[in-house]
Amino acid sequence: MKVQIEKLLVLQDKDARLASIQSQLDEIPRHLAQIAGEKAAAVKRLSDARAALKAMEEKREAMRAERRALEAKVAKYKTQLLETKKNDDYVALNGEIDKFTKIASDMEGGEIEFLFKIDEANEAVKKLDSDVQNELARLDEKVALANEAKAELDGMLGKAQAEADAAMAEIEPDYAAPYKKLKAGKKKFPIVVQMRGEQCGGCFLKASTDTLSKLKKPTGPVMCEQCGRILYE
Numbered sequence: 001m002k003v004q005i006e007k008l009l010v011l012q013d014k015d016a017r018l019a020s021i022q023s024q025l026d027e028i029p030r031h032l033a034q035i036a037g038e039k040a041a042a043v044k045r046l047s048d049a050r051a052a053l054k055a056m057e058e059k060r061e062a063m064r065a066e067r068r069a070l071e072a073k074v075a076k077y078k079t080q081l082l083e084t085k086k087n088d089d090y091v092a093l094n095g096e097i098d099k100f101t102k103i104a105s106d107m108e109g110g111e112i113e114f115l116f117k118i119d120e121a122n123e124a125v126k127k128l129d130s131d132v133q134n135e136l137a138r139l140d141e142k143v144a145l146a147n148e149a150k151a152e153l154d155g156m157l158g159k160a161q162a163e164a165d166a167a168m169a170e171i172e173p174d175y176a177a178p179y180k181k182l183k184a185g186k187k188k189f190p191i192v193v194q195m196r197g198e199q200c201g202g203c204f205l206k207a208s209t210d211t212l213s214k215l216k217k218p219t220g221p222v223m224c225e226q227c228g229r230i231l232y233e
């Protein structure tokens, strides 16, 4: 009986290792998805900044078009001025010309100020572009590392599975059956536990007199009545 318990403990070690490799493998897709999310966010930051810059350039174009339309109006008034006969009309037109010339000049001042802002935004986008490229390169490195880890874990998994299978083949059916049942029931490891005095080493509840006496002279696997784990002294 003792030999079967020892073999079960070996199997349990192999299975725990297998589970650890599997859980590390299961983490990788989540990790890769997180990196993909970070990459998408970085790309979006850059494209948002570029879109904002483009909007500024379009606004600047619109400002210039508006000023030019006003300047065209002034030019037209100046032509009309040459053809004006009446003094009143002449004065009125001249007033309009002065007014619109002043407005066009103010508008040009506004355009120049705005141009400085565009230059600043342009520099900021250039800086951001370089930062984002660096971040993307860093994230790509993380992806490469995760893929390397995955390849390594895949190799380890195959080997660990073969070792666990070999360890299972060593176990007699009456010991293998409760072990498989506990494992299939997703019982938290360890599932083969040493007694702690009169307590189960898994659930820490006191074992019955019957269980305790079975443990003294086992004729087969002895299970905890509370949690079902396989017990040994």
Ligand SMILES: [Zn+2]
Pocket (backbone or CB within 6 Å): 200, 201, 202, 203, 204, 205, 224, 225, 226, 227, 228, 229
């Ligand atoms: Zn128990």
